[in-house]
Amino acid sequence: xxxxxxxxxxxxxxxxxxxxxxxxxxxxxxxxxxxxxxxxxxxxxxxxxxxxxxxxxxxxxxxxxxxxxxxxxxxxxxxxxxxxxxxxxxxxxxxxxxxxxxxxxxxxxxxxxxxxxxxxxxxxxxxxxxxxxxxxxxxxxxxxxxxxxxxxxxxxxxxxxxxxxxxxxxxxxxxxxxxxxxxxxxxxxxxxxxxxxxxxxxxxxxxxxxxxxxxxxxxxxxxxxxxxxxxxxxxxxxxxxxxxxxxxxxxxxxxxxxxxxxxxxxxxxxxxxxxxxxxxxxxxxxxxxxxxxxxxxxxxxxxxxxxxxxxxxxxxxxxxxxxxxxxxxxxxxxxxxxxxxxxxxxxxxxxxxxxxxxxxxxxxxxxxxxxxxxxxxxxxxxxxxxxxxxxxxxxxxxxxxxxxxxxxxxxxxxxxxxxxxxxxxxxxxxxx
Amino acid sequence: xxxxxxxxxxxxxxxxxxxxxxxxxxxxxxxxxxxxxxxxxxxxxxxxxxxxxxxxxxxxxxxxxxxxxxxxxxxxxxxxxxxxxxxxxxxxxxxxxxxxxxxxxxxxxxxxxxxxxxxxxxxxxxxxxxxxxxxxxxxxxxxxxxxxxxxxxxxxxxxxxxxxxxxxxxxxxxxxxxxxxxxxxxxxxxxxxxxxxxxxxxxxxxxxxxxxxxxxxxxxxxxxxxxxxxxxxxxxxxxxxxxxxxxxxxxxxxxxxxx
Numbered sequence: 001x002x003x004x005x006x007x008x009x010x011x012x013x014x015x016x017x018x019x020x021x022x023x024x025x026x027x028x029x030x031x032x033x034x035x036x037x038x039x040x041x042x043x044x045x046x047x048x049x050x051x052x053x054x055x056x057x058x059x060x061x062x063x064x065x066x067x068x069x070x071x072x073x074x075x076x077x078x079x080x081x082x083x084x085x086x087x088x089x090x091x092x093x094x095x096x097x098x099x100x101x102x103x104x105x106x107x108x109x110x111x112x113x114x115x116x117x118x119x120x121x122x123x124x125x126x127x128x129x130x131x132x133x134x135x136x137x138x139x140x141x142x143x144x145x146x147x148x149x150x151x152x153x154x155x156x157x158x159x160x161x162x163x164x165x166x167x168x169x170x171x172x173x174x175x176x177x178x179x180x181x182x183x184x185x186x187x188x189x190x191x192x193x194x195x196x197x198x199x200x201x202x203x204x205x206x207x208x209x210x211x212x213x214x215x216x217x218x219x220x221x222x223x224x225x226x227x228x229x230x231x232x233x234x235x236x237x238x239x240x241x242x243x244x245x246x247x248x249x250x251x252x253x254x255x256x257x258x259x260x261x262x263x264x265x266x267x268x269x270x271x272x273x274x275x276x277x278x279x280x281x282x283x284x285x286x287x288x289x290x291x292x293x294x295x296x297x298x299x300x301x302x303x304x305x306x307x308x309x310x311x312x313x314x315x316x317x318x319x320x321x322x323x324x325x326x327x328x329x330x331x332x333x334x335x336x337x338x339x340x341x342x343x344x345x346x347x348x349x350x351x352x353x354x355x356x357x358x359x360x361x362x363x364x365x366x367x368x369x370x371x372x373x374x375x376x377x378x379x380x381x382x383x384x385x386x387x388x389x390x391x392x393x394x395x396x397x398x399x400x401x402x403x404x405x406x407x408x409x410x411x412x413x414x415x416x417x418x419x420x421x422x423x424x425x426x427x428x429x430x431x432x
Numbered sequence: 433x434x435x436x437x438x439x440x441x442x443x444x445x446x447x448x449x450x451x452x453x454x455x456x457x458x459x460x461x462x463x464x465x466x467x468x469x470x471x472x473x474x475x476x477x478x479x480x481x482x483x484x485x486x487x488x489x490x491x492x493x494x495x496x497x498x499x500x501x502x503x504x505x506x507x508x509x510x511x512x513x514x515x516x517x518x519x520x521x522x523x524x525x526x527x528x529x530x531x532x533x534x535x536x537x538x539x540x541x542x543x544x545x546x547x548x549x550x551x552x553x554x555x556x557x558x559x560x561x562x563x564x565x566x567x568x569x570x571x572x573x574x575x576x577x578x579x580x581x582x583x584x585x586x587x588x589x590x591x592x593x594x595x596x597x598x599x600x601x602x603x604x605x606x607x608x609x610x611x612x613x614x615x616x617x618x619x620x621x622x623x624x625x626x627x628x629x630x631x632x633x634x635x636x637x638x639x640x641x642x643x644x645x646x647x648x649x650x651x652x653x654x655x656x657x658x659x660x661x662x663x664x665x666x667x668x669x670x671x672x673x674x675x676x677x678x679x680x681x682x683x684x685x686x687x688x689x690x691x
Contacts, residue, residue, distance in 0.1 A: 004562070005551075012550030274545055281507065281542075282605065283535020283563045285528055364507050364534070368542060368617070 024304025027257025028344035031250035032312025035336035047328030050228030056191035063187035079193035086185035094137035102170035117160025125159040132171035261351035277367035290360030297352025305344030460513035475668035486639035488656035491665035539606025539614035543621040546602035547590040554586040596627035653682035
């Protein structure tokens with residue numbers, strides 16, 4: 001019965017509730033956008049620092065002192081590849097300096113892509129990172145001398161440049177043979193490829209069994225995804241400052257939306273006073289009248305929240321792509337979006353509940369009287385005062401705990417140095 | 433009214449001794465304010481209504497007739513006194529119980545704004561039943577709407593109905609639950625004279641043909657003449673009662689009251 005009445009009410013005067021709907025869409029939309037932006041930015045950062053974690057199924061870090069044969073014998077292991085790294089002086093016709101060198105992974109493990117030229121076809125060919133190519137004035141075909149000590153000097157040719165849009169890429173990728181001749185070359189880690197269809201997590205366990213453990217520096221076996229996540233955590237120091245900040249804003253947006261909704265519902269129910277009193281006259285209980293208004297809130301809250309989540313997600317998707325902060329793809333944080341949806345519905349319904357309860361107390365006799373502009377501001381006054389206090393407090397707390405501007409402060413400085421992954425505009429002032 | 437309908441109404445059998453009052457008020461008082469500003473809207477009203485009767489409550493403005501109706505109908509609480517609906521003492525009921533009484537045993541027709549604008553005429557008529565979670569007796573519904581000549585207007589919204597049609601829809605809504613009493617508060621107040629007379633004729637027919645007890649508050653002697661009895665109210669007291677009144681009788685009685 002009540003559903004019918006609510007449906008007819010909403011269908012009869014849909015425009016009455018448009019302001020509520022818009023408020024819900026904005027509040028929930030902003031929240032959904034914050035959640036999506038945060039998840040996407042995080043994934044983007046993780047993507048950028050993940051390196052080989054993106055392509056390898058399982059990683060052993062650092063490379064264990066176990067023969068590849070032993071590792072290959074483990075069930076589910078399809079391939080094993082040691083990743084080498086070194087650092088060396090170099091010189092070319094145009095420049096000289098130091099460069100980090102890594103062994104070029106086999107094609108299936110390359111997490112970076114070719115931006116110009118071609119992949120190396122032979123040992124003496126290398127690919128270089130775009131940034132390095134620029135700073136060392138290298139072009140396709142340039143010859144570089146990697147200066148080791150004495151006789152270990154070797155000449156290589158640039159076959160192509162690579163880009164991954166990310167961080168921490170080596171300056172130069174050379175064949176293992178070249179890297180191994182550089183003094184100090186070390187096996188950094190072992191990338192394991194798993195037989196297709198096998199869960200990498202199972203292989204992790206099996207590999208742990210064949211790798212000696214106990215010592216402090218004993219190798220760690222983890223999946224590519226874990227490796228990527230660990231790297232991301234290491235970069236942000238585990239702190240999620242931006243996420244917390246954004247969610248704080250979102251919470252405030254929802255709170256404000258709730259206040260506006262309560263306000264609008266108060267106005268609407270006051271305008272419908274006679275109508276609702278008439279319902280009481282012809283036999284609606286106080287509870288039925290209250291429930292009717294609450295249900296109206298529920299319907300508008302549900303419609304607005306669904307629209308808000310979709311709009312917010314869409315806006316964040318466009319925004320992150322435009323700003324280049326979606327390098328890990330646009331991420332739909334389903335849990336977060338569901339929370340935004342439920343919060344939107346609950347807040348709208350809750351905000352409608354205040355005026356609804358008051359409406360339920362309307363005397364049936366009010367149907368016989370012209371609409372009296374009865375003062376209905378008391379409760380709202382309290383709401384205003386409380387929300388004002390909360391917002392003021394939130395502002396104070398936010399100000400007091402604002403990030404220090406000192407460059408030596410680790411988390412913030414680190415965040416700032418990774419600004420490309422986080423901030424909206426690269427040209428931002430140092431404190432934002 | 434056919435005998436079969438009497439049983440479905442589940443009303444107590446009429447007392448053979450003639451004590452067939454549906455509603456009875458004893459020493460009803462309603463005051464507003466205190467001490468210096470005390471206003472006695474009702475000052476010891478004794479009144480009763482027989483089953484199937486059509487009573488007009490008359491009186492000049494300020495005589496307390498609206499207050500009396502509000503108290504009798506459970507819309508307002510009297511300061512003291514007793515109102516008995518059959519075996520039920522209304523003055524001791526809480527809001528929830530009174531709501532149930534209004535829904536199931538009373539019907540209301542107000543001067544204006546009787547109908548919910550978002551519902552069609554049919555939905556408005558069935559509203560009390562829907563609020564109670566019951567369904568209508570289709571025969572009763574058909575008879576009522578046919579008798580009130582609104583059968584062809586049922587799918588229209590109130591804004592698409594004339595004032596007279598709206599009031600007839602309100603009467604149908606008031607009668608759909610087969611209530612013990614229909615209260616009508618100046619039901620013709622917002623209508624032109626001709627439409628008003630039609631409506632009063634419908635009410636009288638309802639009382640005579642359907643055995644519906646009706647209590648109508650009015651200040652119009654011509655309207656009161658449609659009733660079986662006119663109860664005159666003055667300064668919160670019953671000042672007299674006329675059986676089968678004519679408009680002239682009522683006018684004369686009113687003049688005697690100094691109105």
